[in-house]
Amino acid sequence: MSQKILSNKNNLLVLFEDNHIIIVNKRAGDIVQGDKTGDKPLSDVVKEYIKDKYNKPGNVYLGIVHRLDRPTTGLVIFAKTSKALPRLNKLFLSKDIKKTYWAIVKNEPPKHEDTLIHWLKKNPKNNKSKAYIKEASGSKKAILHYKVIKKLDNYFLLEVNLETGRHHQIRVQLSSIGCPIKGDLKYGFDRSNKDASISLHARHIEFIHPVKKEAVSINAPLPEDAIWNACLV
Template identity: 30%
Template sequence: MNTDNRTEREEDGLREDESQQDELFEHYSVTVDRGQAMLRIDKFLTNRMEGISRNRIQTAADAGNILVNGTAVKPSYKVKPADRIQIVMPYPLRELEIIPENIPLDILYEDDDLIIVDKPAGMVVHPGHGNYSGTLVNALTYHLKDLPLFQSGDMRAGLVHRIDKNTSGILVVAKNERAHARLARQFFDHTIDRVYHALVWGNMEQEEGTIEGHIGRSLRDRLKMAVFPDGENGKHAVTHYRVLERLGYVNLVECRLETGRTHQIRVHMEHIGHPLFNDERYGGDRILKGTTFSKYRQFVENCFRIMPRHGLHARSLGFVHPTTGRRVHFERDMPQDMASVVERWRNYVAGRTAGDEAESE
């Protein structure tokens, strides 16, 4: 493989990740003619835009995704001459042919409006540079091929958030335009409850705490994100953590996201000196804590082999159902690879406590 090309693809993919959920993206814009008579905005846009229904326009407006002169308006708003109208969404507009693929999905819940899936580590959420097939979107496009939303070939059909390729866990996907707009708005407004379980290097000083610091592209390594404590770069990010289990040289930690920046938990944990176990991008794929004994080194390397990815699992998701208006909650325990590594650390700690191995820092 050409390393330069691979690096360019990785950088493009990271740039794509950076943009998601951090701002609203313009999908369509128009300035009203000076001779235009006053007309409801939903009818005006239906007349102006090809291939889009009035219902779809109304749904976007109800979700606050239609702006007039920078302010969200309702479907009944009467357009006026020289108004600047924008349709915006919390994801960038992309065009890419999506090929439906019969890939099995682990479905936790499904109704007429949404589907909750447990994404395995190693699966990319949506097609992009270097990943044009085998993604969650390819699988969803096949599974939901009878729904209008998944017949347009949109690369992000139904998606309102994402998790990294090597992060496992829960994702919610919308099945229609109304649900998509309402869920996307909740993610943009940061009203979604998201809990992750992370296996991190080192013994946390506090039982719980909050990490704050703007996150943006690293100034030293274009493939990484970095924390800018003074806020001179990047975007506001907040992660709340709580130690679930102390396992000697690693801790199992619960992380609650207040914001949803690219690589947020991974870079925040690195920032406080506790990178994720086996996170190759943020330095966790080395032995950072522990003894000098070869037996211990072999133990850690075996753990790396069992879980050949960073130790992060999107455990639960809570949000307001787009149709019923009721708050719903879904969760899924960590997959076998991560659970097996945690269990091995439990056994290691038990053995060390029994005096099977001397400690040395």
């Protein structure tokens, strides 16, 4: 069941909002935080939304808690208060925020369900990570769990849960077992998606609200695409 969209103004898909937190459904191509491209980041769009909605004078506070790769879609959490930001950061560090991803891959994984352990090393020159079976100089341990949840006509839908949060972790680890994500040219898929996205979606998130101490559980609606639509049939 998809989460209700609270707002779709200016292409900002707001899925949850209270005094301390706002959670949005990122589109492919959006960048969470400003970078060298100079493109307008999602954080600025969220600030404008808050400023407009609440008629706030001056600057709007917004804390960036985590990021998603530019071609990836799905849930992104922002802190609306300086009280919430360090508490959300702490939840991420202690792994008390559970994030579930969906990934569409071309090839069937070696196992229906498995845990992948690699050591990843980032190359900043090409913004790409490489997976090693054993620890290598400058590498970081990466652990994820996956399972096949649906067989599509020409693809497989995987559910992925991360134990660690490394650079391009899901992309490089799935590619290392012969299952590059649909559209991900950087990690071995043979052709791009039409919208330059990759078929990796931050689908579900759950945690205890750091201020209200209430359970928060959010599903991100899937991108409007024939193959993603087939995942829900």
